Amino acid sequence: MTVPFLDLTRETQRLRSELDAAIARVLSSGRFILTQEVEAFEEELAAYCGARFAVGVASGTDAITIALAAAGVGPGDEVITAPNTCIPTIVGVERAGAIPVLADVDPATYTLDPEQVERRLTRRTRAILPVHLYGQPADLTALAALAERADVLLVEDCAQAHGARWNGRRAGSFGVAAAFSFYPTKNLGAVGDGGAVVTSDEKVAERARLLRNYGERTRFEHVLHGLNSRLDALQAAVLRAKLPHLDDANRRRRELAASYGELLAASDLVTPAVAPSAEHVFHLYVVQAERRDAFRASLEAAGVGTAVQYPTPVHRQPAYTALDAPGGFPVAETLTERVVSLPLSADHSDAEIGEAVAAAQSASR
Numbered sequence: 001m002t003v004p005f006l007d008l009t010r011e012t013q014r015l016r017s018e019l020d021a022a023i024a025r026v027l028s029s030g031r032f033i034l035t036q037e038v039e040a041f042e043e044e045l046a047a048y049c050g051a052r053f054a055v056g057v058a059s060g061t062d063a064i065t066i067a068l069a070a071a072g073v074g075p076g077d078e079v080i081t082a083p084n085t086c087i088p089t090i091v092g093v094e095r096a097g098a099i100p101v102l103a104d105v106d107p108a109t110y111t112l113d114p115e116q117v118e119r120r121l122t123r124r125t126r127a128i129l130p131v132h133l134y135g136q137p138a139d140l141t142a143l144a145a146l147a148e149r150a151d152v153l154l155v156e157d158c159a160q161a162h163g164a165r166w167n168g169r170r171a172g173s174f175g176v177a178a179a180f181s182f183y184p185t186k187n188l189g190a191v192g193d194g195g196a197v198v199t200s201d202e203k204v205a206e207r208a209r210l211l212r213n214y215g216e217r218t219r220f221e222h223v224l225h226g227l228n229s230r231l232d233a234l235q236a237a238v239l240r241a242k243l244p245h246l247d248d249a250n251r252r253r254r255e256l257a258a259s260y261g262e263l264l265a266a267s268d269l270v271t272p273a274v275a276p277s278a279e280h281v282f283h284l285y286v287v288q289a290e291r292r293d294a295f296r297a298s299l300e301a302a303g304v305g306t307a308v309q310y311p312t313p314v315h316r317q318p319a320y321t322a323l324d325a326p327g328g329f330p331v332a333e334t335l336t337e338r339v340v341s342l343p344l345s346a347d348h349s350d351a352e353i354g355e356a357v358a359a360a361q362s363a364s365r
């Protein structure tokens with residue numbers, strides 16, 4: 001049996017009739033940009049997140065830019081985030097005109113370490129941007145307290161954490177704003193690019209709505225320097241069809257993650273640690289393997305797909321060496337050398353996970 005790392009056709013097949021109906025509805029409407037469909041999705045997403053507003057935008061990267069800009073972050077401001085994230089987090093900060101500043105992560109949860117964040121605060125820090133990596137919220141209790149003490153904003157990168165909770169509350173409802181991505185592989189994925197800014201602050205929501213649409217308040221009246229970054233009706237309709245299934249899908253992901261955890265407990269691999277306050281949604285199931293290349297090659301030979309998210313920390317990317325700091329970010333650096341993602345989605349079978357476990361056990365021996 002081969003086990004694909006991810007096969008999106010399975011989800012499409014499972015939801016096919018609902019997706020077809022949603023797409024047909026948009027085609028018949030003849031309206032494709034910022035329609036009622038987008039507004040309805042925004043309301044449904046905000047309610048799901050336990051927030052007052054959601055604003056659909058063109059991508060998760062744009063959602064970071066617009067969330068920061070709408071919250072008042074701008075040129076010269078520093079935004080503290082993690083070095084073991086993917087580059088769009090950094091691009092999103094830069095596009096808001098701000099300066100990304102890295103802080104090392106916690107060795108158990110791989111998310112921003114509040115003590116390290118504190119060390120990186122300066123007079124120019126304007127926001128802390130935790131990345132809820134792999135589906136686990138960062139320590140939102142400590143980060144929210146730190147943000148308040150330091151009088152800076154908290155903005156969440158929720159691109160990998162749709163539906164995750166911290167102390168029972170949804171990720172995306174803690175900061176002044178949150179950014180979601182609906183890139184097709186995400187726990188809630190579109191059939192193209194998409195994103196959203198989620199906030200309970202009416203002014204932030206209003207500014208985000210202006211920023212995504214050329215700063216236009218009424219037709220041909222431009223009150224802000226904005227972008228063209230709108231969620232289209234087709235993506236909104238697809239996302240509306242998928243949102244009611246998200247909790248079930250996340251439950252299934254947790255179930256499969258729990259069986260990985262049990263079955264790999266005796267292996268040499270380091271399996272994910274879930275913080276007591278976190279409800280993880282396992283966007284990815286990531287283990288640490290000491291000899292990663294050999295481990296991956298062995299799984300590949302057994303027909304089991306793997307991936308590495310992410311092989312290079314931000315400050316070691318050629319374009320971003322200026323973000324390094326004295327002493328570097330040793331936790332993130334070690335993690336990027338060792339992390340490997342095993343197959344996991346709501347549409348993997350128990351038998352496939354069993355097969356992946358068997359291959360992982362024999363590879364890590």
Ligand SMILES: Cc1ncc(COP(=O)(O)O)c(C=O)c1O
Pocket residue numbers: 059060061062085086088089131157159160181182183193194195
């Ligand atoms: C943590 C994180 N932040 C931001 C993004 C950017 O999202 P998008 O690809 O929709 O621009 C992604 C996904 O690619 C992500 O995983």
